[in-house]
Amino acid sequence: MNDLAGLVAVGNNIGVYGVVTECADALHEMLVTEWNGTPLMNNVRTSGIDARTGMLFWDGNYTYPLEENRLVKFCVYHPYASIGTDTGNCMEVVAGKSPVLHFRLTGTEDVMWVHPVIGSRRYNPSVLLFEHKLTQLRFRLIDDEGEFTGVNITELVFNEVNTNSTLNLETGELGEWLASPDAVSFPLKSPVGISGTTDMPQILAGEVMLQPGQPVFRLTLKTDSRGDYPDIEIRPSGGETFFSAGRSYMVTLKFQNRTAMAFSAKVTPWVMDGYGEGMVE
Known part of the structure; x- marks a missing residue:
């Protein structure tokens, strides 16, 4: 199994946040006030990944802001979790900070994170590089x-x-582990x-x-x-x-x-x- 085939197998279980920002160095700086509003892509679940090109698909259409100085910072993770307080996997929304994935290991499900990428109307984001966290x-x-x-x-x-632990979607850091x-x-x-x-x-x-x-x-x-x-x-x-x-x-x-x-x-x-x-x- 190659890398892309592994991703295709979980292609409908990936979450995407796309946050609009005017920070020119958003790739290296943590967003703050941008997380207070509703993101352009608000925890969108993918519907699949193309086995040939690696392109992600999802329901609905999203477009970049018209202003050239407005960028979109993408934070991508697996496995997808809905926003809430589920006793298993769930997404915690924190004011002024990156959302945090709460997960409980079963032993059979991987946890992956992507270094954030930046895109705009002027240029496409770089390739998503998935990183195993376990x-x-x-x-x-x-x-x-x-x-x-x-x-x-x-x-x-x-x-x-x-x-039980957490994953910060913007930094990729794992939180405290609990039994x-x-x-x-x-x-x-x-x-x-x-x-x-x-x-x-x-x-x-x-x-x-x-x-x-x-x-x-x-x-x-x-x-x-x-x-x-x-x-x-x-x-x-x-x-x-x-x-x-x-x-x-x-x-x-x-x-x-x-x-x-x-x-x-x-x-x-x-x-x-x-x-x-x-x-x-």
Whole structure:
């Protein structure tokens, strides 16, 4: 999957703010009084993204101000959230400041932000560059000794993770993180049999997105016939101290001597990202 294909898949779940300003350096300065009025594009939800050109589509027509000194600053984010006080995702409108996205992680939904761009009747805005704000984990299994043949993984549960935070649409800064009573699980659609070898690991379909900047994640692996394996610790290595935002870590779980153990974690490209190394203990 390439970058554009990843965006096309969520093309109808992107929010757009377009704020009129006369500030010539609005790209680098935070807007204040401009946020007090109703924006030209007021949290408009996209209807899709063109798979060939990357152009965003939405319902309705919007035009730039006629005055040449009036610009439009665009703030774009994902996932779209309506303005309100929903207990899940919602947009908070703050007088004199950028709107703030409140979100609750389920583990399956990404949070992305775009560095604001400027447009006017005289020139088009630059290309939107989406930035992942979370850490992604994927998993693969190795059972070289065949000790776990016939054993199924029923759930991978992340313990003591924070799930609630905020995103400032103008700065891209994440706010304070809060815990939630809801556990975050890797999205297994059904129990998965344990197999795979060092030469040909078994890849688990799917991924989970979590709070970035953490030194460790703790995992409980549940099986149908061998019980639970709690407190599997996943830590970054290769010079990294914390799990970074915008990176995807491939966690290898190795099973041997009737014991499940975390063996290694390698950073792999995300739909939109870099490389590195990690270690799972």
